[in-house]
Amino acid sequence: MNALAELIAIVAPPGCVSCHTPTAAGERLCASCTRALPWLRRGCPRCALPSHRRRACPAATAAFDRAWAPMAYEGVARDLVAALKFRSALPVADLMAAHMAANLPAPLRGEAAIVPVPTVRSRRRRRGFDPAGALGEALARRLERPLVPCLERRDRSGRQVGAGRKARREAGRLLFTARDTPPLALLVDDVHTTGATLDAAARALTAAGTTVAAALSYARTL
Ligand SMILES: [Zn+2]
Ligand SMILES: [Zn+2]
Numbered sequence: 001m002n003a004l005a006e007l008i009a010i011v012a013p014p015g016c017v018s019c020h021t022p023t024a025a026g027e028r029l030c031a032s033c034t035r036a037l038p039w040l041r042r043g044c045p046r047c048a049l050p051s052h053r054r055r056a057c058p059a060a061t062a063a064f065d066r067a068w069a070p071m072a073y074e075g076v077a078r079d080l081v082a083a084l085k086f087r088s089a090l091p092v093a094d095l096m097a098a099h100m101a102a103n104l105p106a107p108l109r110g111e112a113a114i115v116p117v118p119t120v121r122s123r124r125r126r127r128g129f130d131p132a133g134a135l136g137e138a139l140a141r142r143l144e145r146p147l148v149p150c151l152e153r154r155d156r157s158g159r160q161v162g163a164g165r166k167a168r169r170e171a172g173r174l175l176f177t178a179r180d181t182p183p184l185a186l187l188v189d190d191v192h193t194t195g196a197t198l199d200a201a202a203r204a205l206t207a208a209g210t211t212v213a214a215a216l217s218y219a220r221t222l
Pocket of ligand 2: 046
């Protein structure tokens, strides 16, 4: 978003984040986009995919035993994730956290602390905002769980250009450092794509002595 668009977003009533029609004050989605939310009704408890299409579970060797997301990463959910990336989108984080909190499976409603997967430092500086951090904060508030931002992510993206998925995954393991971790954690990210980032974050937590109860995300790439 450029400076002018950002200014407009601040001074003008923003309307629906998906279709941009005017909405009631404080509403971030219109009624028709709310109805169009791509809910995932059930998924593999390990990788959150609704189906493996006869392939093995992609999270079979992941450092987390459970993964869950309320939405498919498409349509209105994709628009919410995009809107979350801007500073003016804190109410969006709260709406997304509400979708997660209201549907979180009962076994995950334990005593775990919320640990957001942090954005790379340079990107956070540029944007002045950490999307998964904002989502984690809103979710911690809704679930009345402690928020423990104990992960740090180093910026190594420059060295990864052109690297294959396996190489990125290897490099990814080194990207996170964990400090003052809780005994039990729910990892939180905005999107679960290949799972490599959540895996790397879970590995850093596990190495620091934390049990990762689950890798939560708002939306799962199908
Ligand atoms: Zn709409
Ligand atoms: Zn699976």
